[in-house]
Amino acid sequence: MSDVQTIIKIAKNEVGYREGKSGGHWNNSQKFSPAVPGLEWSQNQAWCATFVSWCALNAGLSDLYPRTASCATGVSWFKQRGRWSAYPAIGAQIFFGPNGGTHTGLVYDYDDTFVYTVEGNTNGDGSAEGDGVYLKKRERRSSYVYGYGYPRFSAGIVSADPAYKGKDDESNKPTSNIVALSAGVKPGGRHAQVRELQQLLIKAGFGPIKGAVTDLYGPETQRAVARFHDANPRYRSVGVAHDPKIGPTGFVALQKLAGRR
Known part of the structure; x- marks a missing residue:
């Protein structure tokens, strides 16, 4: 399983998770903040960016995504590394709102019209109060979509950005024919x-x-x-x-x- 497949699977496995409630309201108390070293302090705060950090940590890809509870910090992290685009990509971190500071999630697919995401601290009814992890369908050209941070996957990234075609696009990278040695290949033995x-x-x-x-x-x-x-x-x-x-x-x-x- 590739890096991008791994993090998307981990994120999707959390769909349906709900944060805690107190006084009849969702309270931002969730399992992700305490599980990410350095972000424990973010418990009971907006946790969409923390969710992405948690997914990256559990996928073994912490160095490819910003570890932060701040959407704005996440935007800066990608831009400083030259990994920013106005186009969606599989496994990219999507940012919403003015300067990307309002909300974030992970892209698992896109087409000409929509981008499909996994998002934490959001909801299914369009209200302002997030309550859990959901699969979302967003219009690519919505003014709410600010842009995308591209992780530097070792196999490249599948992107809608024309600037990445043939350069950092795993669909254009040749498949290696190098294979691993089987443990059964030993002097004196038989093996295919x-x-x-x-x-x-x-x-x-x-x-x-x-x-x-x-x-x-x-x-x-x-x-x-x-x-x-x-x-x-x-x-x-x-x-x-x-x-x-x-x-x-x-x-x-x-x-x-x-x-x-």
């Missing part, structure tokens, strides 16, 4: 990925491997792996000369040597 290992060794110039291609990590394959390690000693096991066992980082390096990207 041994065939791939043998092919990569031969293509990278560490063959020949008599009897290849087969799923057996036999003596011939071990000797080929040792040749790879002799030429690239940083990938061999510490203290092992002519190391016959391929490791995870070595397998990645071997793929690149064989021309895989």
Whole structure:
């Protein structure tokens, strides 16, 4: 699951959550402020920005979103990093009202007319008193929408902004063909990925491997792996000369040597 999918899933899982009540009114007492280090003080205050900070924290993405209870501070945080746009993007933080200081939420989708969000400290009836976490449908060109902060996702961001097309758009980024090494690939054993290992060794110039291609990590394959390690000693096991066992980082390096990207 990608970073953007993770934070959206976490945010959506909170839809239906309601804050506390006292004296017949919603009171802004909620679970998010006490759970975000540094924002404990914001309990019983407007918590839309705190909700986004909580989602980022639980997604392991705290460095990609501002940790703040203030919408205005959130706007400044993104602008200072050059991650601001007038166009929606998947996973972006949306800001509302004059200078973006009124309200905020997370974008989970958009189309030509609407932007679809998860928002905390809002409501379902359009009143001014927020009470919980809701899915919202907003008009993209509404004067209430101030703009969007773009997290710097490692895979890029899917955006409606023409300036991001082909630059920071995960839909335009090539998919890597590099694969991880299975734990079952061991000298003396059999595993389907041994065939791939043998092919990569031969293509990278560490063959020949008599009897290849087969799923057996036999003596011939071990000797080929040792040749790879002799030429690239940083990938061999510490203290092992002519190391016959391929490791995870070595397998990645071997793929690149064989021309895989």
